[in-house]
Amino acid sequence: MLDAARPDRDSEVADDQHPDRVVRCGACDREVARVADRVTVGPSDLHTFVNPRGEVFELVCFSRADGAMAHGEPSLQLTWFPGHAWRYASCRGCGVQLGWRFQGAAVFWGLIRRALRWP
Numbered sequence: 001m002l003d004a005a006r007p008d009r010d011s012e013v014a015d016d017q018h019p020d021r022v023v024r025c026g027a028c029d030r031e032v033a034r035v036a037d038r039v040t041v042g043p044s045d046l047h048t049f050v051n052p053r054g055e056v057f058e059l060v061c062f063s064r065a066d067g068a069m070a071h072g073e074p075s076l077q078l079t080w081f082p083g084h085a086w087r088y089a090s091c092r093g094c095g096v097q098l099g100w101r102f103q104g105a106a107v108f109w110g111l112i113r114r115a116l117r118w119p
Contacts, residue, residue: 021119023060023111025067030093032067032116039063039108041081047110049080059099059110067092068109070101080110 021035038045041061048058059080069092074085084104089111090097099111 024117025091026115026117027096028094030067033062033065037062037064058113062109065109
């Protein structure tokens with residue numbers, strides 16, 4: 001059975017008939033990003049990483065995330081995207097961490113898939 005907050009990959013992909021579908025914060029339901037703003041970074045727009053504590057994060061990449069805010073100093077330490085410094089990204093509505101904002105040759109948001117509510 002699929003978790004309503006984590007639908008299968010195909011249902012998350014934007015199509016021409018619904019370019020303005022939005023992704024929302026899973027905690028407060030605030031609009032975070034548009035599905036159409038997903039962006040490919042490296043081979044995909046979806047990446048899985050493990051942090052030094054062994055926590056697994058599935059990140060979805062977006063070119064914009066107007067409902068998120070970045071904070072902290074940019075850091076290259078333990079970055080998941082070589083050459084891209086990261087900052088924490090949290091919801092503008094409730095402050096829960098949604099992922100990270102990466103900046104380097106490109107700027108993008110890597111948002112935690114399970115922290116988001118999908119259309």
